[in-house]
Amino acid sequence: MAQSSTAPDLGYFHGAHLGPPLPIGTLVAFSVAVLAIVLVACLSYGALEGSADSARRVTHTLEVGEQLRALLSTLQDAETGQRGFLLTGHEDYLVPYTNARAALAGEFKAAHALIDGSGEQQRRLDSLERVASAKMEELGETVALRRAGDAAGALAIVRTNRGKEAMERARATIAEMQREERGALAARQADWLNAARISSIVVLGGSGLLLVLVAVAAVRSSRDYRERQTQAWIRTGQMGLSARIQGEQRLEMLGDNVLTYLADYLHAQVGTVFVAESGNQLRRIAAYAVPEGTQHLTVQLGEGSVGQAAKENRVLHVRDVPANYLDIGSSLGRAKPLELVAAPATADGIVHAVVELGFFRRLLPADLDLLARVSASLGVALRASKDRTRLEELLAETQRQGEELQAQQEELRVSNEELEVQAVALKESQSQLEAQQTELEQTNAQLEGQAQVLEQQKDDLFHAQAGLVERATELQRANQYKSEFLANMSHELRTPLNSSLILAKILADNKGGNLTDEQIKFAQTISSAGNDLLAIINDILDLSKVEAGKVELTIGPVVVATIADDLSKAFEPVAHQKGLRFSAVVDSGTPEKIETDRQRLSQILKNLLSNALKFTEKGKVTLQISPANHKSVAFTVRDTGIGISAHQQGIIFEAFRQADGSTHRKYGGTGLGLTISRDLARLLGGDISVKSTPGEGSAFTLTLPIVPADAPGARTADSGAASAPDSLLHPDSPAVAETPAARITLARPALEDDRERLAPDSPLILIVEDDPAFASILRDLVREMNFQCVVTHSAGDGKAAAFLYRPKAILLDMNLPDHSGLSLLDQLKRDPKTRHIPVHVVSVADYTHEALAMGALGYALKPVRRDQLVEALQRLEAKFSQSRRHVLIVEDDERQRDSITKLLENGDVQITAVQNAREALAQLRMSTFDCVVMDLNLPDFSGYELLQQMAETGEVSFPPVIVYTGRSLTADEEQTLRRFSKSIIIKDARSPERLLDEVTLFLHQVESQLPVERQLMLKAARDREATLDGRRILVVEDDVRNIFALTSLLEPKGAKIEIARNGREAIDMLTRSMSDPARAIDLVLMDVMMPEMDGITATREIRKRADWRKLPIIALTAKAMRDDQERCLAAGANDYIAKPLDVERLLSLLRVWMPK
């Protein structure tokens, strides 16, 4: 239908210039109408023309009549005027006459014009004209007469009636003319009426015809219009729908749009859209006002109207909907649809969807038509949408799969990373565990081994112990046996020997005189051999007694001079006999008497003297008695004999041994003498020492206390034997060897003290007091207060002991045998090492003022009470036990100084704050500091100079220095400072913390350890090595620590150190040194790893210059690899040394590469 209606339109447009402008029917109808109108018009025109002519004639007749009336009136006016004048004579009455006379000619002229052509009327008008002129003439005459005064004449004329007659005639003529004209008018009116009737008839006929034609045209137009409106409605519907289905819409949305639009457009009350799916099934995709829940969501093909429409592919129209079909509801009520229509949507003959609509109204064909027409476009759209929907679904699926893949990948990555992390962690923990396990295993194994060894050792020990016990018992027994045996033996031996000796003596005396000289000599020999034998037996007996601790000492006053006399009496003859000089000398100052066992003293001295005489072939033997110190006396036996070599000096005191096997053979003797002598000497509280040079002689010195330390006799030989060797060993112990000052030999004090059993935890107090009695009181008191004490009796010993033992405090006497106590105090206070030790003076002499001025803590005048001494000791204790540390702050800014003081201040730290370098030096000279905190900017001279002065001045102690500065430092400055200060702190937000930390560190360091080291480093100039002295070494190194280490190693040896921090600086420096021979570099120590230019490159660069081909370069490398070292050599280094530097190796390398 749509096609058939649109085709002619197309034809019309295409054939516009060929065919008729209108359809034939319409054209004929229009032609008839045109003809009818033309006819009617013509007829009407004729009729109108006739009536118009008639009307014109009527008008003409009326005009003529009017004109005639005007003529008559004019004539009457003239007559009236004449009559008035005539009567009155006044000229005023004459005006109408005059006017009429003037107008009359015109009137006639107009009348002539009107009736021109009409013969009869013309003739009558001419006669009228003549009458009128006659009348006028008569009037004129009368007027003229009256004017002339002839009123009577005038009246006479008038009485002639001539004028009256003329007037009469004129009236008659006019009336006749008017009659004539009225007749003509009637005729003409009749003609006009006739013409009008004809014209009406024509018009009526024409109108009827037109009416018919118009009716026909209207009917036709109406039909066309309706048709067009329907089409337009359908087209609008189609277009509207197209608009709705445009664009990419999802199926459901499309269905909704279509349904909403169609229901709206078609005024449907209810609707659904079903879309065809696979398997002959239709699925509802949209619903319009369908009650929820009840309706089918899917229908089969052929099922119901929808299915049927789909199956048949045509619009199904259901007119009578069953009563229970479907309720359409609103909130106001419900009703059933009157009609239903199911329209398929088709594309390419395939039904894609069905639209079902329900209506309350009857459907019109146009509705169905529209539904049929939209089928195709709907079908296409639905198909497209269906395709799109499927495509979208596929895309979504793909997307989902992609995402899934991505997710899996992510998960994989995550789990991979986790695994890696876990693996690393596991591996780490595993390796740790493994390592631990291995360690444990190893430890275990070691422990097991050790346990075994221990077990073994324990067993061995047990065995050994058992053996030892056994041996000991055996020994004891054997000893007992031996002693018994010896005792018995000596007895047994002495008895026969005694008789032999007596007999020999008798024989030698030769009382009978019967013996030959020879025989006498034999008897003398027997006697002397017997005496020797007896001596040996006695020696053995003595020794065994001494060893068994069975020696009884008889202590008593012994006059030294007597001993000397006795001995010289005894030995002078022997010496003389041997051709030796002998002398016994008692030095002045030797006490007259000593408390000792006279017999044992003689025994020792005799032994020594007889030995001396025995081993001396020529020269002299002397006994010198002198004071060893104020506590003891030395008996020195000197000879000019064969001497004893150093290594044998130790063994000569051992029992049954002699210096040399050959000696024994040559000089005889048991070799027990010295052993016994020494043992006895120790028993007496003294000792024997030996000094000897082989070939020149020996000096044996017996030192004996003037008064034995212990109550005489109470002391057994046991303790003497045990402690004496220790005291001999002591001066050689390593602790003493360290300090040069300790080499000063310390004399043994007259009374026993704690020097041999110093415990580290108890404070040590040094007593310097020459009076042994008072010293022992002090010692006892000191011990009572739980201190240890070392007692010395002279200023020299006191000083040495102060350096050696570093006591916590010193009790000092003023009157000392060698120097005064004041001088000792002065020495102690001048030395940085001992300056801090508090000293309390106890003396008879009153030097209170001087001592206190020198820094003594207190001064007590003898005689002192015990409580005064206790107080003194307490004061000393208070002084040394306070753990107060001294910190010196050198800072010019007052606020800074205060804040640092506050920062560091606590109970243990005593702070001295000064504002310039001079004050700092003064403070350093005066007292000891544990630490110095120093600013670099000082008003008098800079921190550098201060440090320099501190280092140069020996009298100033050099505590650890912390440079605390607000200035950032250049590398050079830092390097300079590093030589003096290990710690440089730049002031910043966190620096107080670091300062506190560093200060605390230094304060708790072992006292004076650092300064000593530092001082040694700074002034070790004496230790110059010939090779290095005056040589210039360029150290190319960027690490401050290494630079410092090298500088402090090489500078004390006299080397001049130049420093470059990288290869470039090194080359610059070498170039500069070229120009000044005094600054020529002898050797380069080249670090490898440096900024800007590394050591390898620098070495290569240096070797490029001919002047420097021979310059020794030693590479310093942190790398242990062979090829790295080879790289150094390849670059031109002469040698290399690995870090950390081995000092000896470095020095030998320097000697090798820098020969003098």
Next chain:
Amino acid sequence: MAAENTDIELRLLLDAIYLKYHYDFREYAAASLKRRLTNAPGRFGCETLSQLQHKVLYEPAAFAALLSLLTVPVSEMFRDPSYFRSLREKVIPILRTYPSLKIWVAGCSTGEEVYSLAILLREEELLERTLIYATDINPQSLQKAAAGVYAVDRIAGFTENHRKSGGRASLSDYYTAAYGRAVFDKSFKRHIVFSDHSLATDSVFAEVQLVSCRNVLIYFNGDLQNRAVGLFRDALCRKGFLGIGMKESLKFSPHGQSFVELVQGDRIFQKGNEP
């Protein structure tokens, strides 16, 4: 049997490498080495580690390639931003009190960490008085590190990390990007010494205030870890700082007691008073 052979071969290979090239991997964590070497023979066209050993002995080029395989050059800038944040907040204020600074980045790999530290120091205005020693055993990595050139697609991650680490400025202030690469500011290099240094064989070369050695120890076995930590301890000044990787610990090291953990989570340690 095969596993045993592999173990033997591995040991021999590492010995060979050490004897020939003086790179000591013998103390590296065996499990990690084995994993890294599982596919190594195939890559070099060998069937077994023994063959690879032969090849490595006679072809130095093969060794260079193997070296890259043995070391793990994986890093990023400001890796674990919280570590750098902690450095910034806890360590830098103390480093500020030193007149000059030395920092040792041990195992610097391709240099990301080095530049990260340099940037951090520049932002804290400390770089001018700082020298950073960046050491690694792999010369190829060192070359890359010295070049300071990174693929531009990594920069986004770096930037994010830098921001998270508390970066003061934009990371882009420090690099120039062109042709798909980003070059870090050359001026950083004035303060960095790149050097070949092995924690397994070489010794301490300088005193430093901070050692950053992250995710290096995990590749070492216990002994080597101890050696390395010992080196760090000796190199550090008193109260110096040591930063290690998130998964690393000093707990089991005999030198552990020399250090106090300063920032718990970020594995920053401070050397204590006692040496």
